[in-house]
Amino acid sequence: VNPAISKGGRRTLWIAFWFLVVFLYAPIVILIIFSFNDSEIVSFPWLGFTLRWYKAFVHAPALLDALQTSLLVATMTAVVATALAIPASIALVRRRFFGKGLVSGLMLAPLVIPLVVLGVSLLILFNAIGFPLGPITAAIGHVVIAMPFAILTMVPRLERIPPALEEASRDLGATAMNTFRLITFPLLVPALISAFLISFTISFDELVIASFIVGDQVTFPVYLYSQLRLPERLPMVIAVAVLILIVSVIVVVASEVGRFLSERRLEAQTGMAADEYGSLRAGKG
Amino acid sequence: MAAEHTGEVLAAPRTRRRRGTAKVNLGLISVPLLWIVLFFLVPVVLVALYSVGVLTLISYDKYLSLQAWRDFLHSSTYLGSPLGRGLFWKSMKMSLGVSITCVILAYPVAYMLALVAGRRKYTLLLVIITPFLTSYLLRVLAWRVLLNPHGVIQEALRGIGVLGDESILSWMYNSIFAVYLVLAYAWVPFVALPIFVALESLDLQMLEASSDLGASRWTTFRRVTLPMSMPGVIAAFVFVFIPTIGEFVTPQIVGGKGGYLFGNVIQSSFSASFDWQLGSAMAVFMLAAVTILLAIFGRYLNVRTVAE
Numbered sequence: 001v002n003p004a005i006s007k008g009g010r011r012t013l014w015i016a017f018w019f020l021v022v023f024l025y026a027p028i029v030i031l032i033i034f035s036f037n038d039s040e041i042v043s044f045p046w047l048g049f050t051l052r053w054y055k056a057f058v059h060a061p062a063l064l065d066a067l068q069t070s071l072l073v074a075t076m077t078a079v080v081a082t083a084l085a086i087p088a089s090i091a092l093v094r095r096r097f098f099g100k101g102l103v104s105g106l107m108l109a110p111l112v113i114p115l116v117v118l119g120v121s122l123l124i125l126f127n128a129i130g131f132p133l134g135p136i137t138a139a140i141g142h143v144v145i146a147m148p149f150a151i152l153t154m155v156p157r158l159e160r161i162p163p164a165l166e167e168a169s170r171d172l173g174a175t176a177m178n179t180f181r182l183i184t185f186p187l188l189v190p191a192l193i194s195a196f197l198i199s200f201t202i203s204f205d206e207l208v209i210a211s212f213i214v215g216d217q218v219t220f221p222v223y224l225y226s227q228l229r230l231p232e233r234l235p236m237v238i239a240v241a242v243l244i245l246i247v248s249v250i251v252v253v254a255s256e257v258g259r260f261l262s263e264r265r266l267e268a269q270t271g272m273a274a275d276e277y278g279s280l281r282a283g284k285g
Numbered sequence: 286m287a288a289e290h291t292g293e294v295l296a297a298p299r300t301r302r303r304r305g306t307a308k309v310n311l312g313l314i315s316v317p318l319l320w321i322v323l324f325f326l327v328p329v330v331l332v333a334l335y336s337v338g339v340l341t342l343i344s345y346d347k348y349l350s351l352q353a354w355r356d357f358l359h360s361s362t363y364l365g366s367p368l369g370r371g372l373f374w375k376s377m378k379m380s381l382g383v384s385i386t387c388v389i390l391a392y393p394v395a396y397m398l399a400l401v402a403g404r405r406k407y408t409l410l411l412v413i414i415t416p417f418l419t420s421y422l423l424r425v426l427a428w429r430v431l432l433n434p435h436g437v438i439q440e441a442l443r444g445i446g447v448l449g450d451e452s453i454l455s456w457m458y459n460s461i462f463a464v465y466l467v468l469a470y471a472w473v474p475f476v477a478l479p480i481f482v483a484l485e486s487l488d489l490q491m492l493e494a495s496s497d498l499g500a501s502r503w504t505t506f507r508r509v510t511l512p513m514s515m516p517g518v519i520a521a522f523v524f525v526f527i528p529t530i531g532e533f534v535t536p537q538i539v540g541g542k543g544g545y546l547f548g549n550v551i552q553s554s555f556s557a558s559f560d561w562q563l564g565s566a567m568a569v570f571m572l573a574a575v576t577i578l579l580a581i582f583g584r585y586l587n588v589r590t591v592a593e
Contacts, residue, residue: 003492004400004510006502013397017409020394024416024474027427030437034430042430044440088317095313103318110325112523112579114531116548117568120555121328124335124565127342144324147317176309205420207534212555221422228426228538238430241423252418256411 028245035238042235053239063240066223069135070204073219076139077146077203082196084143085150086188090180092151093158094166108148118144119212126213133215141209146199153198157191158184160266190262197255201248220244329572336565346562353562357570369550373570376530376547379461383468384476384525388518390469391477395517396510398477399484410481417474425538428467432458432539459541467535472528476521483517484510519585527575547571 005013034042038050057063091097092104110118122141126133161184169179207221214222224241227233334340338350347353357369394413398406416424431437434453442448456462487510495505533548540546547567554564 002401003496003502003505004396004489009502010397010401013393013401016393017397020390020473021412023470024413027431027470028416028419028424031423031427031430034437041435043433043436044444084317084320087313091313095309097314103314106321106326107317110321112527112575113325113329114527114548114571114575116531116533116551117329117332117572118325120551120561120564120568121332122324123555124331124342124561125324125328128331128335128340140324143320147320201418205422207422208531211552221420224422224426225534228429238423238426241420241426245419245423249415249419253411253415260407 031238032242035235035242037235040232040235042238053235054243056236057240060236063220063223063237066218066220067240069214069217070220073135073139073142073210073214074200074203076135077142078196078200080139081143081146081150081199082192085147085154085195086192088147089151089154089158090184093155094163107151110145111148115145115206115208119209122209123212133213134217135214135219138210138214138219139203141213142199142203142206145206145209146202149198149202150195153195154188154191157188157263157266160263161187187266190259190266194255194259197251201252204244204248332565333569336562336569338562343559343561345559350562353560353566356560356563357566369567372545372547372550373567373574376532377574379465379468379546380526380529382465383472383529384522386465386469387473387476387525388480388521390473391521392480392518395477395480395484399481400487400489406485410477413477414474417471421471422534424471425467425535428463428470429458429539432463432466434458458539460543461540463539463541464536464544464546467539468529468532471535472525476525479520479524480514480517483514483520487513516585519582523578523582526578530575531571 031042035053036049036051037043037046038048038052039045088107092100092107097103118141122137122144123133126137131137165183165187166179169183170176174182205221206219207225210219211222211225218226224237227237331340335342336353338346338348338353341348359369398410398413402409429436433439434455434457436458439448439454439457442454443450448454491509491513492505495509496502500508531548531551532546533552536544536546536549551564551567551571554560554567
């Protein structure tokens, strides 16, 4: 007998689950269907199947520019956020130092600030120091909100890499740098890829901060947002957004599955090595 | 011989390590920390200073003046639109309603996945979460396409004759309802995650113990499961409340005049009316509200539950 649920309750909960799934996916599916409608209005009546909205954006230079800017900003964000998250996570997991609680709180604080507040704050900062707004300022802002996610992706992975492996490397005479390069880093790679993809996705989709500090060279979400005033552009904009949606879902799901698989492999590999080293040390000690 | 030799090698790096520790710690944490200080902490302090005119940036700014705060706290309208406290409370109510709705919608599903679904639970959880990982703007846009007077829903209702050809359902679009619905839609997947994590770490033996001691399933839920999952519920609540309190994108896309929120007046004081000081005062006020919220609920929060 399952103490968590009765038979009837089980059926009710499954219905609740599928109800939620339909609620979550139906709007997206309907949007995708109507993006093929041969009509200027994304709605009924259905005037036939067309791919013209999907072809139209190739001839919309402003849209392509915005996509390019978004790729640039997201790449810069992902590279910097991941690069900064590596030493930060190592310090938070492996090291003890004064004020660690405060530091980790500060590093994760951007998770709990309304983005509109961060957006106007950065706008005022860049105006005050006279730094011109552009893709770089947008990327700076995006790193602030992406880094906590990158850190939170790496920390659990680091915690699962037994410190004994690094100690073994140091005991065998490797420098700290070599230990990182040869032991920690290779084991960290799957989390690194996840952190990179998460940061990239956050930046690519981010509208609020970008709308304040990206300047005239707008990113794709800012462009899309501004086009909503022009109903005739809507079908084309939706078509592009659908394409991006499909790509991003594939990337995200693939990376989640990849992370899950590599987690299993890590446990198998490092568990064995750490056990051997542990018994070796115990024997010698 | 061999054992002694190993002993030496083991001992050697230890001393070397200890000496360099402080420097290594500083080296590891300095750049990421500097980034957060420069581009997070400093700007927030700067906004507070700017709202009282310690520094001025655009021509409308008043040097060393509490005018922006007075405007915000005392006047009920500004440039013809409702302002300040009224909109702030409207946003608070909206965020509260959305957070509670999300928790109520997500809890049974998280419960089902964590305690009933068995081995498929992670796959099914991914099914729930995936929409959250896709474009926010597109998901809001989807509802504009569904809800607007000539959108999919109302046209379909006209098609089957439920709605007259000329009539529209005005409550459905450009309304407070539309904002509420779309925000709840957007945040439900995110809420499921921390509740799932809290429920999953529940020891099933405790539920068995409870039922062995004669408690009904409902009593077990009320007295054991629910209290133990509260940290997840609170985390979920806070992590929906905070982003939605500053929301201006969704109100602008599906909310119209009726759905205008506090975030919108902040945004438009920077992009339309160019009263940056007023906008800053309101941003600082919002941040203060969030800080109070975190001070109350902070100890229940485990940020990890939302990221793993």
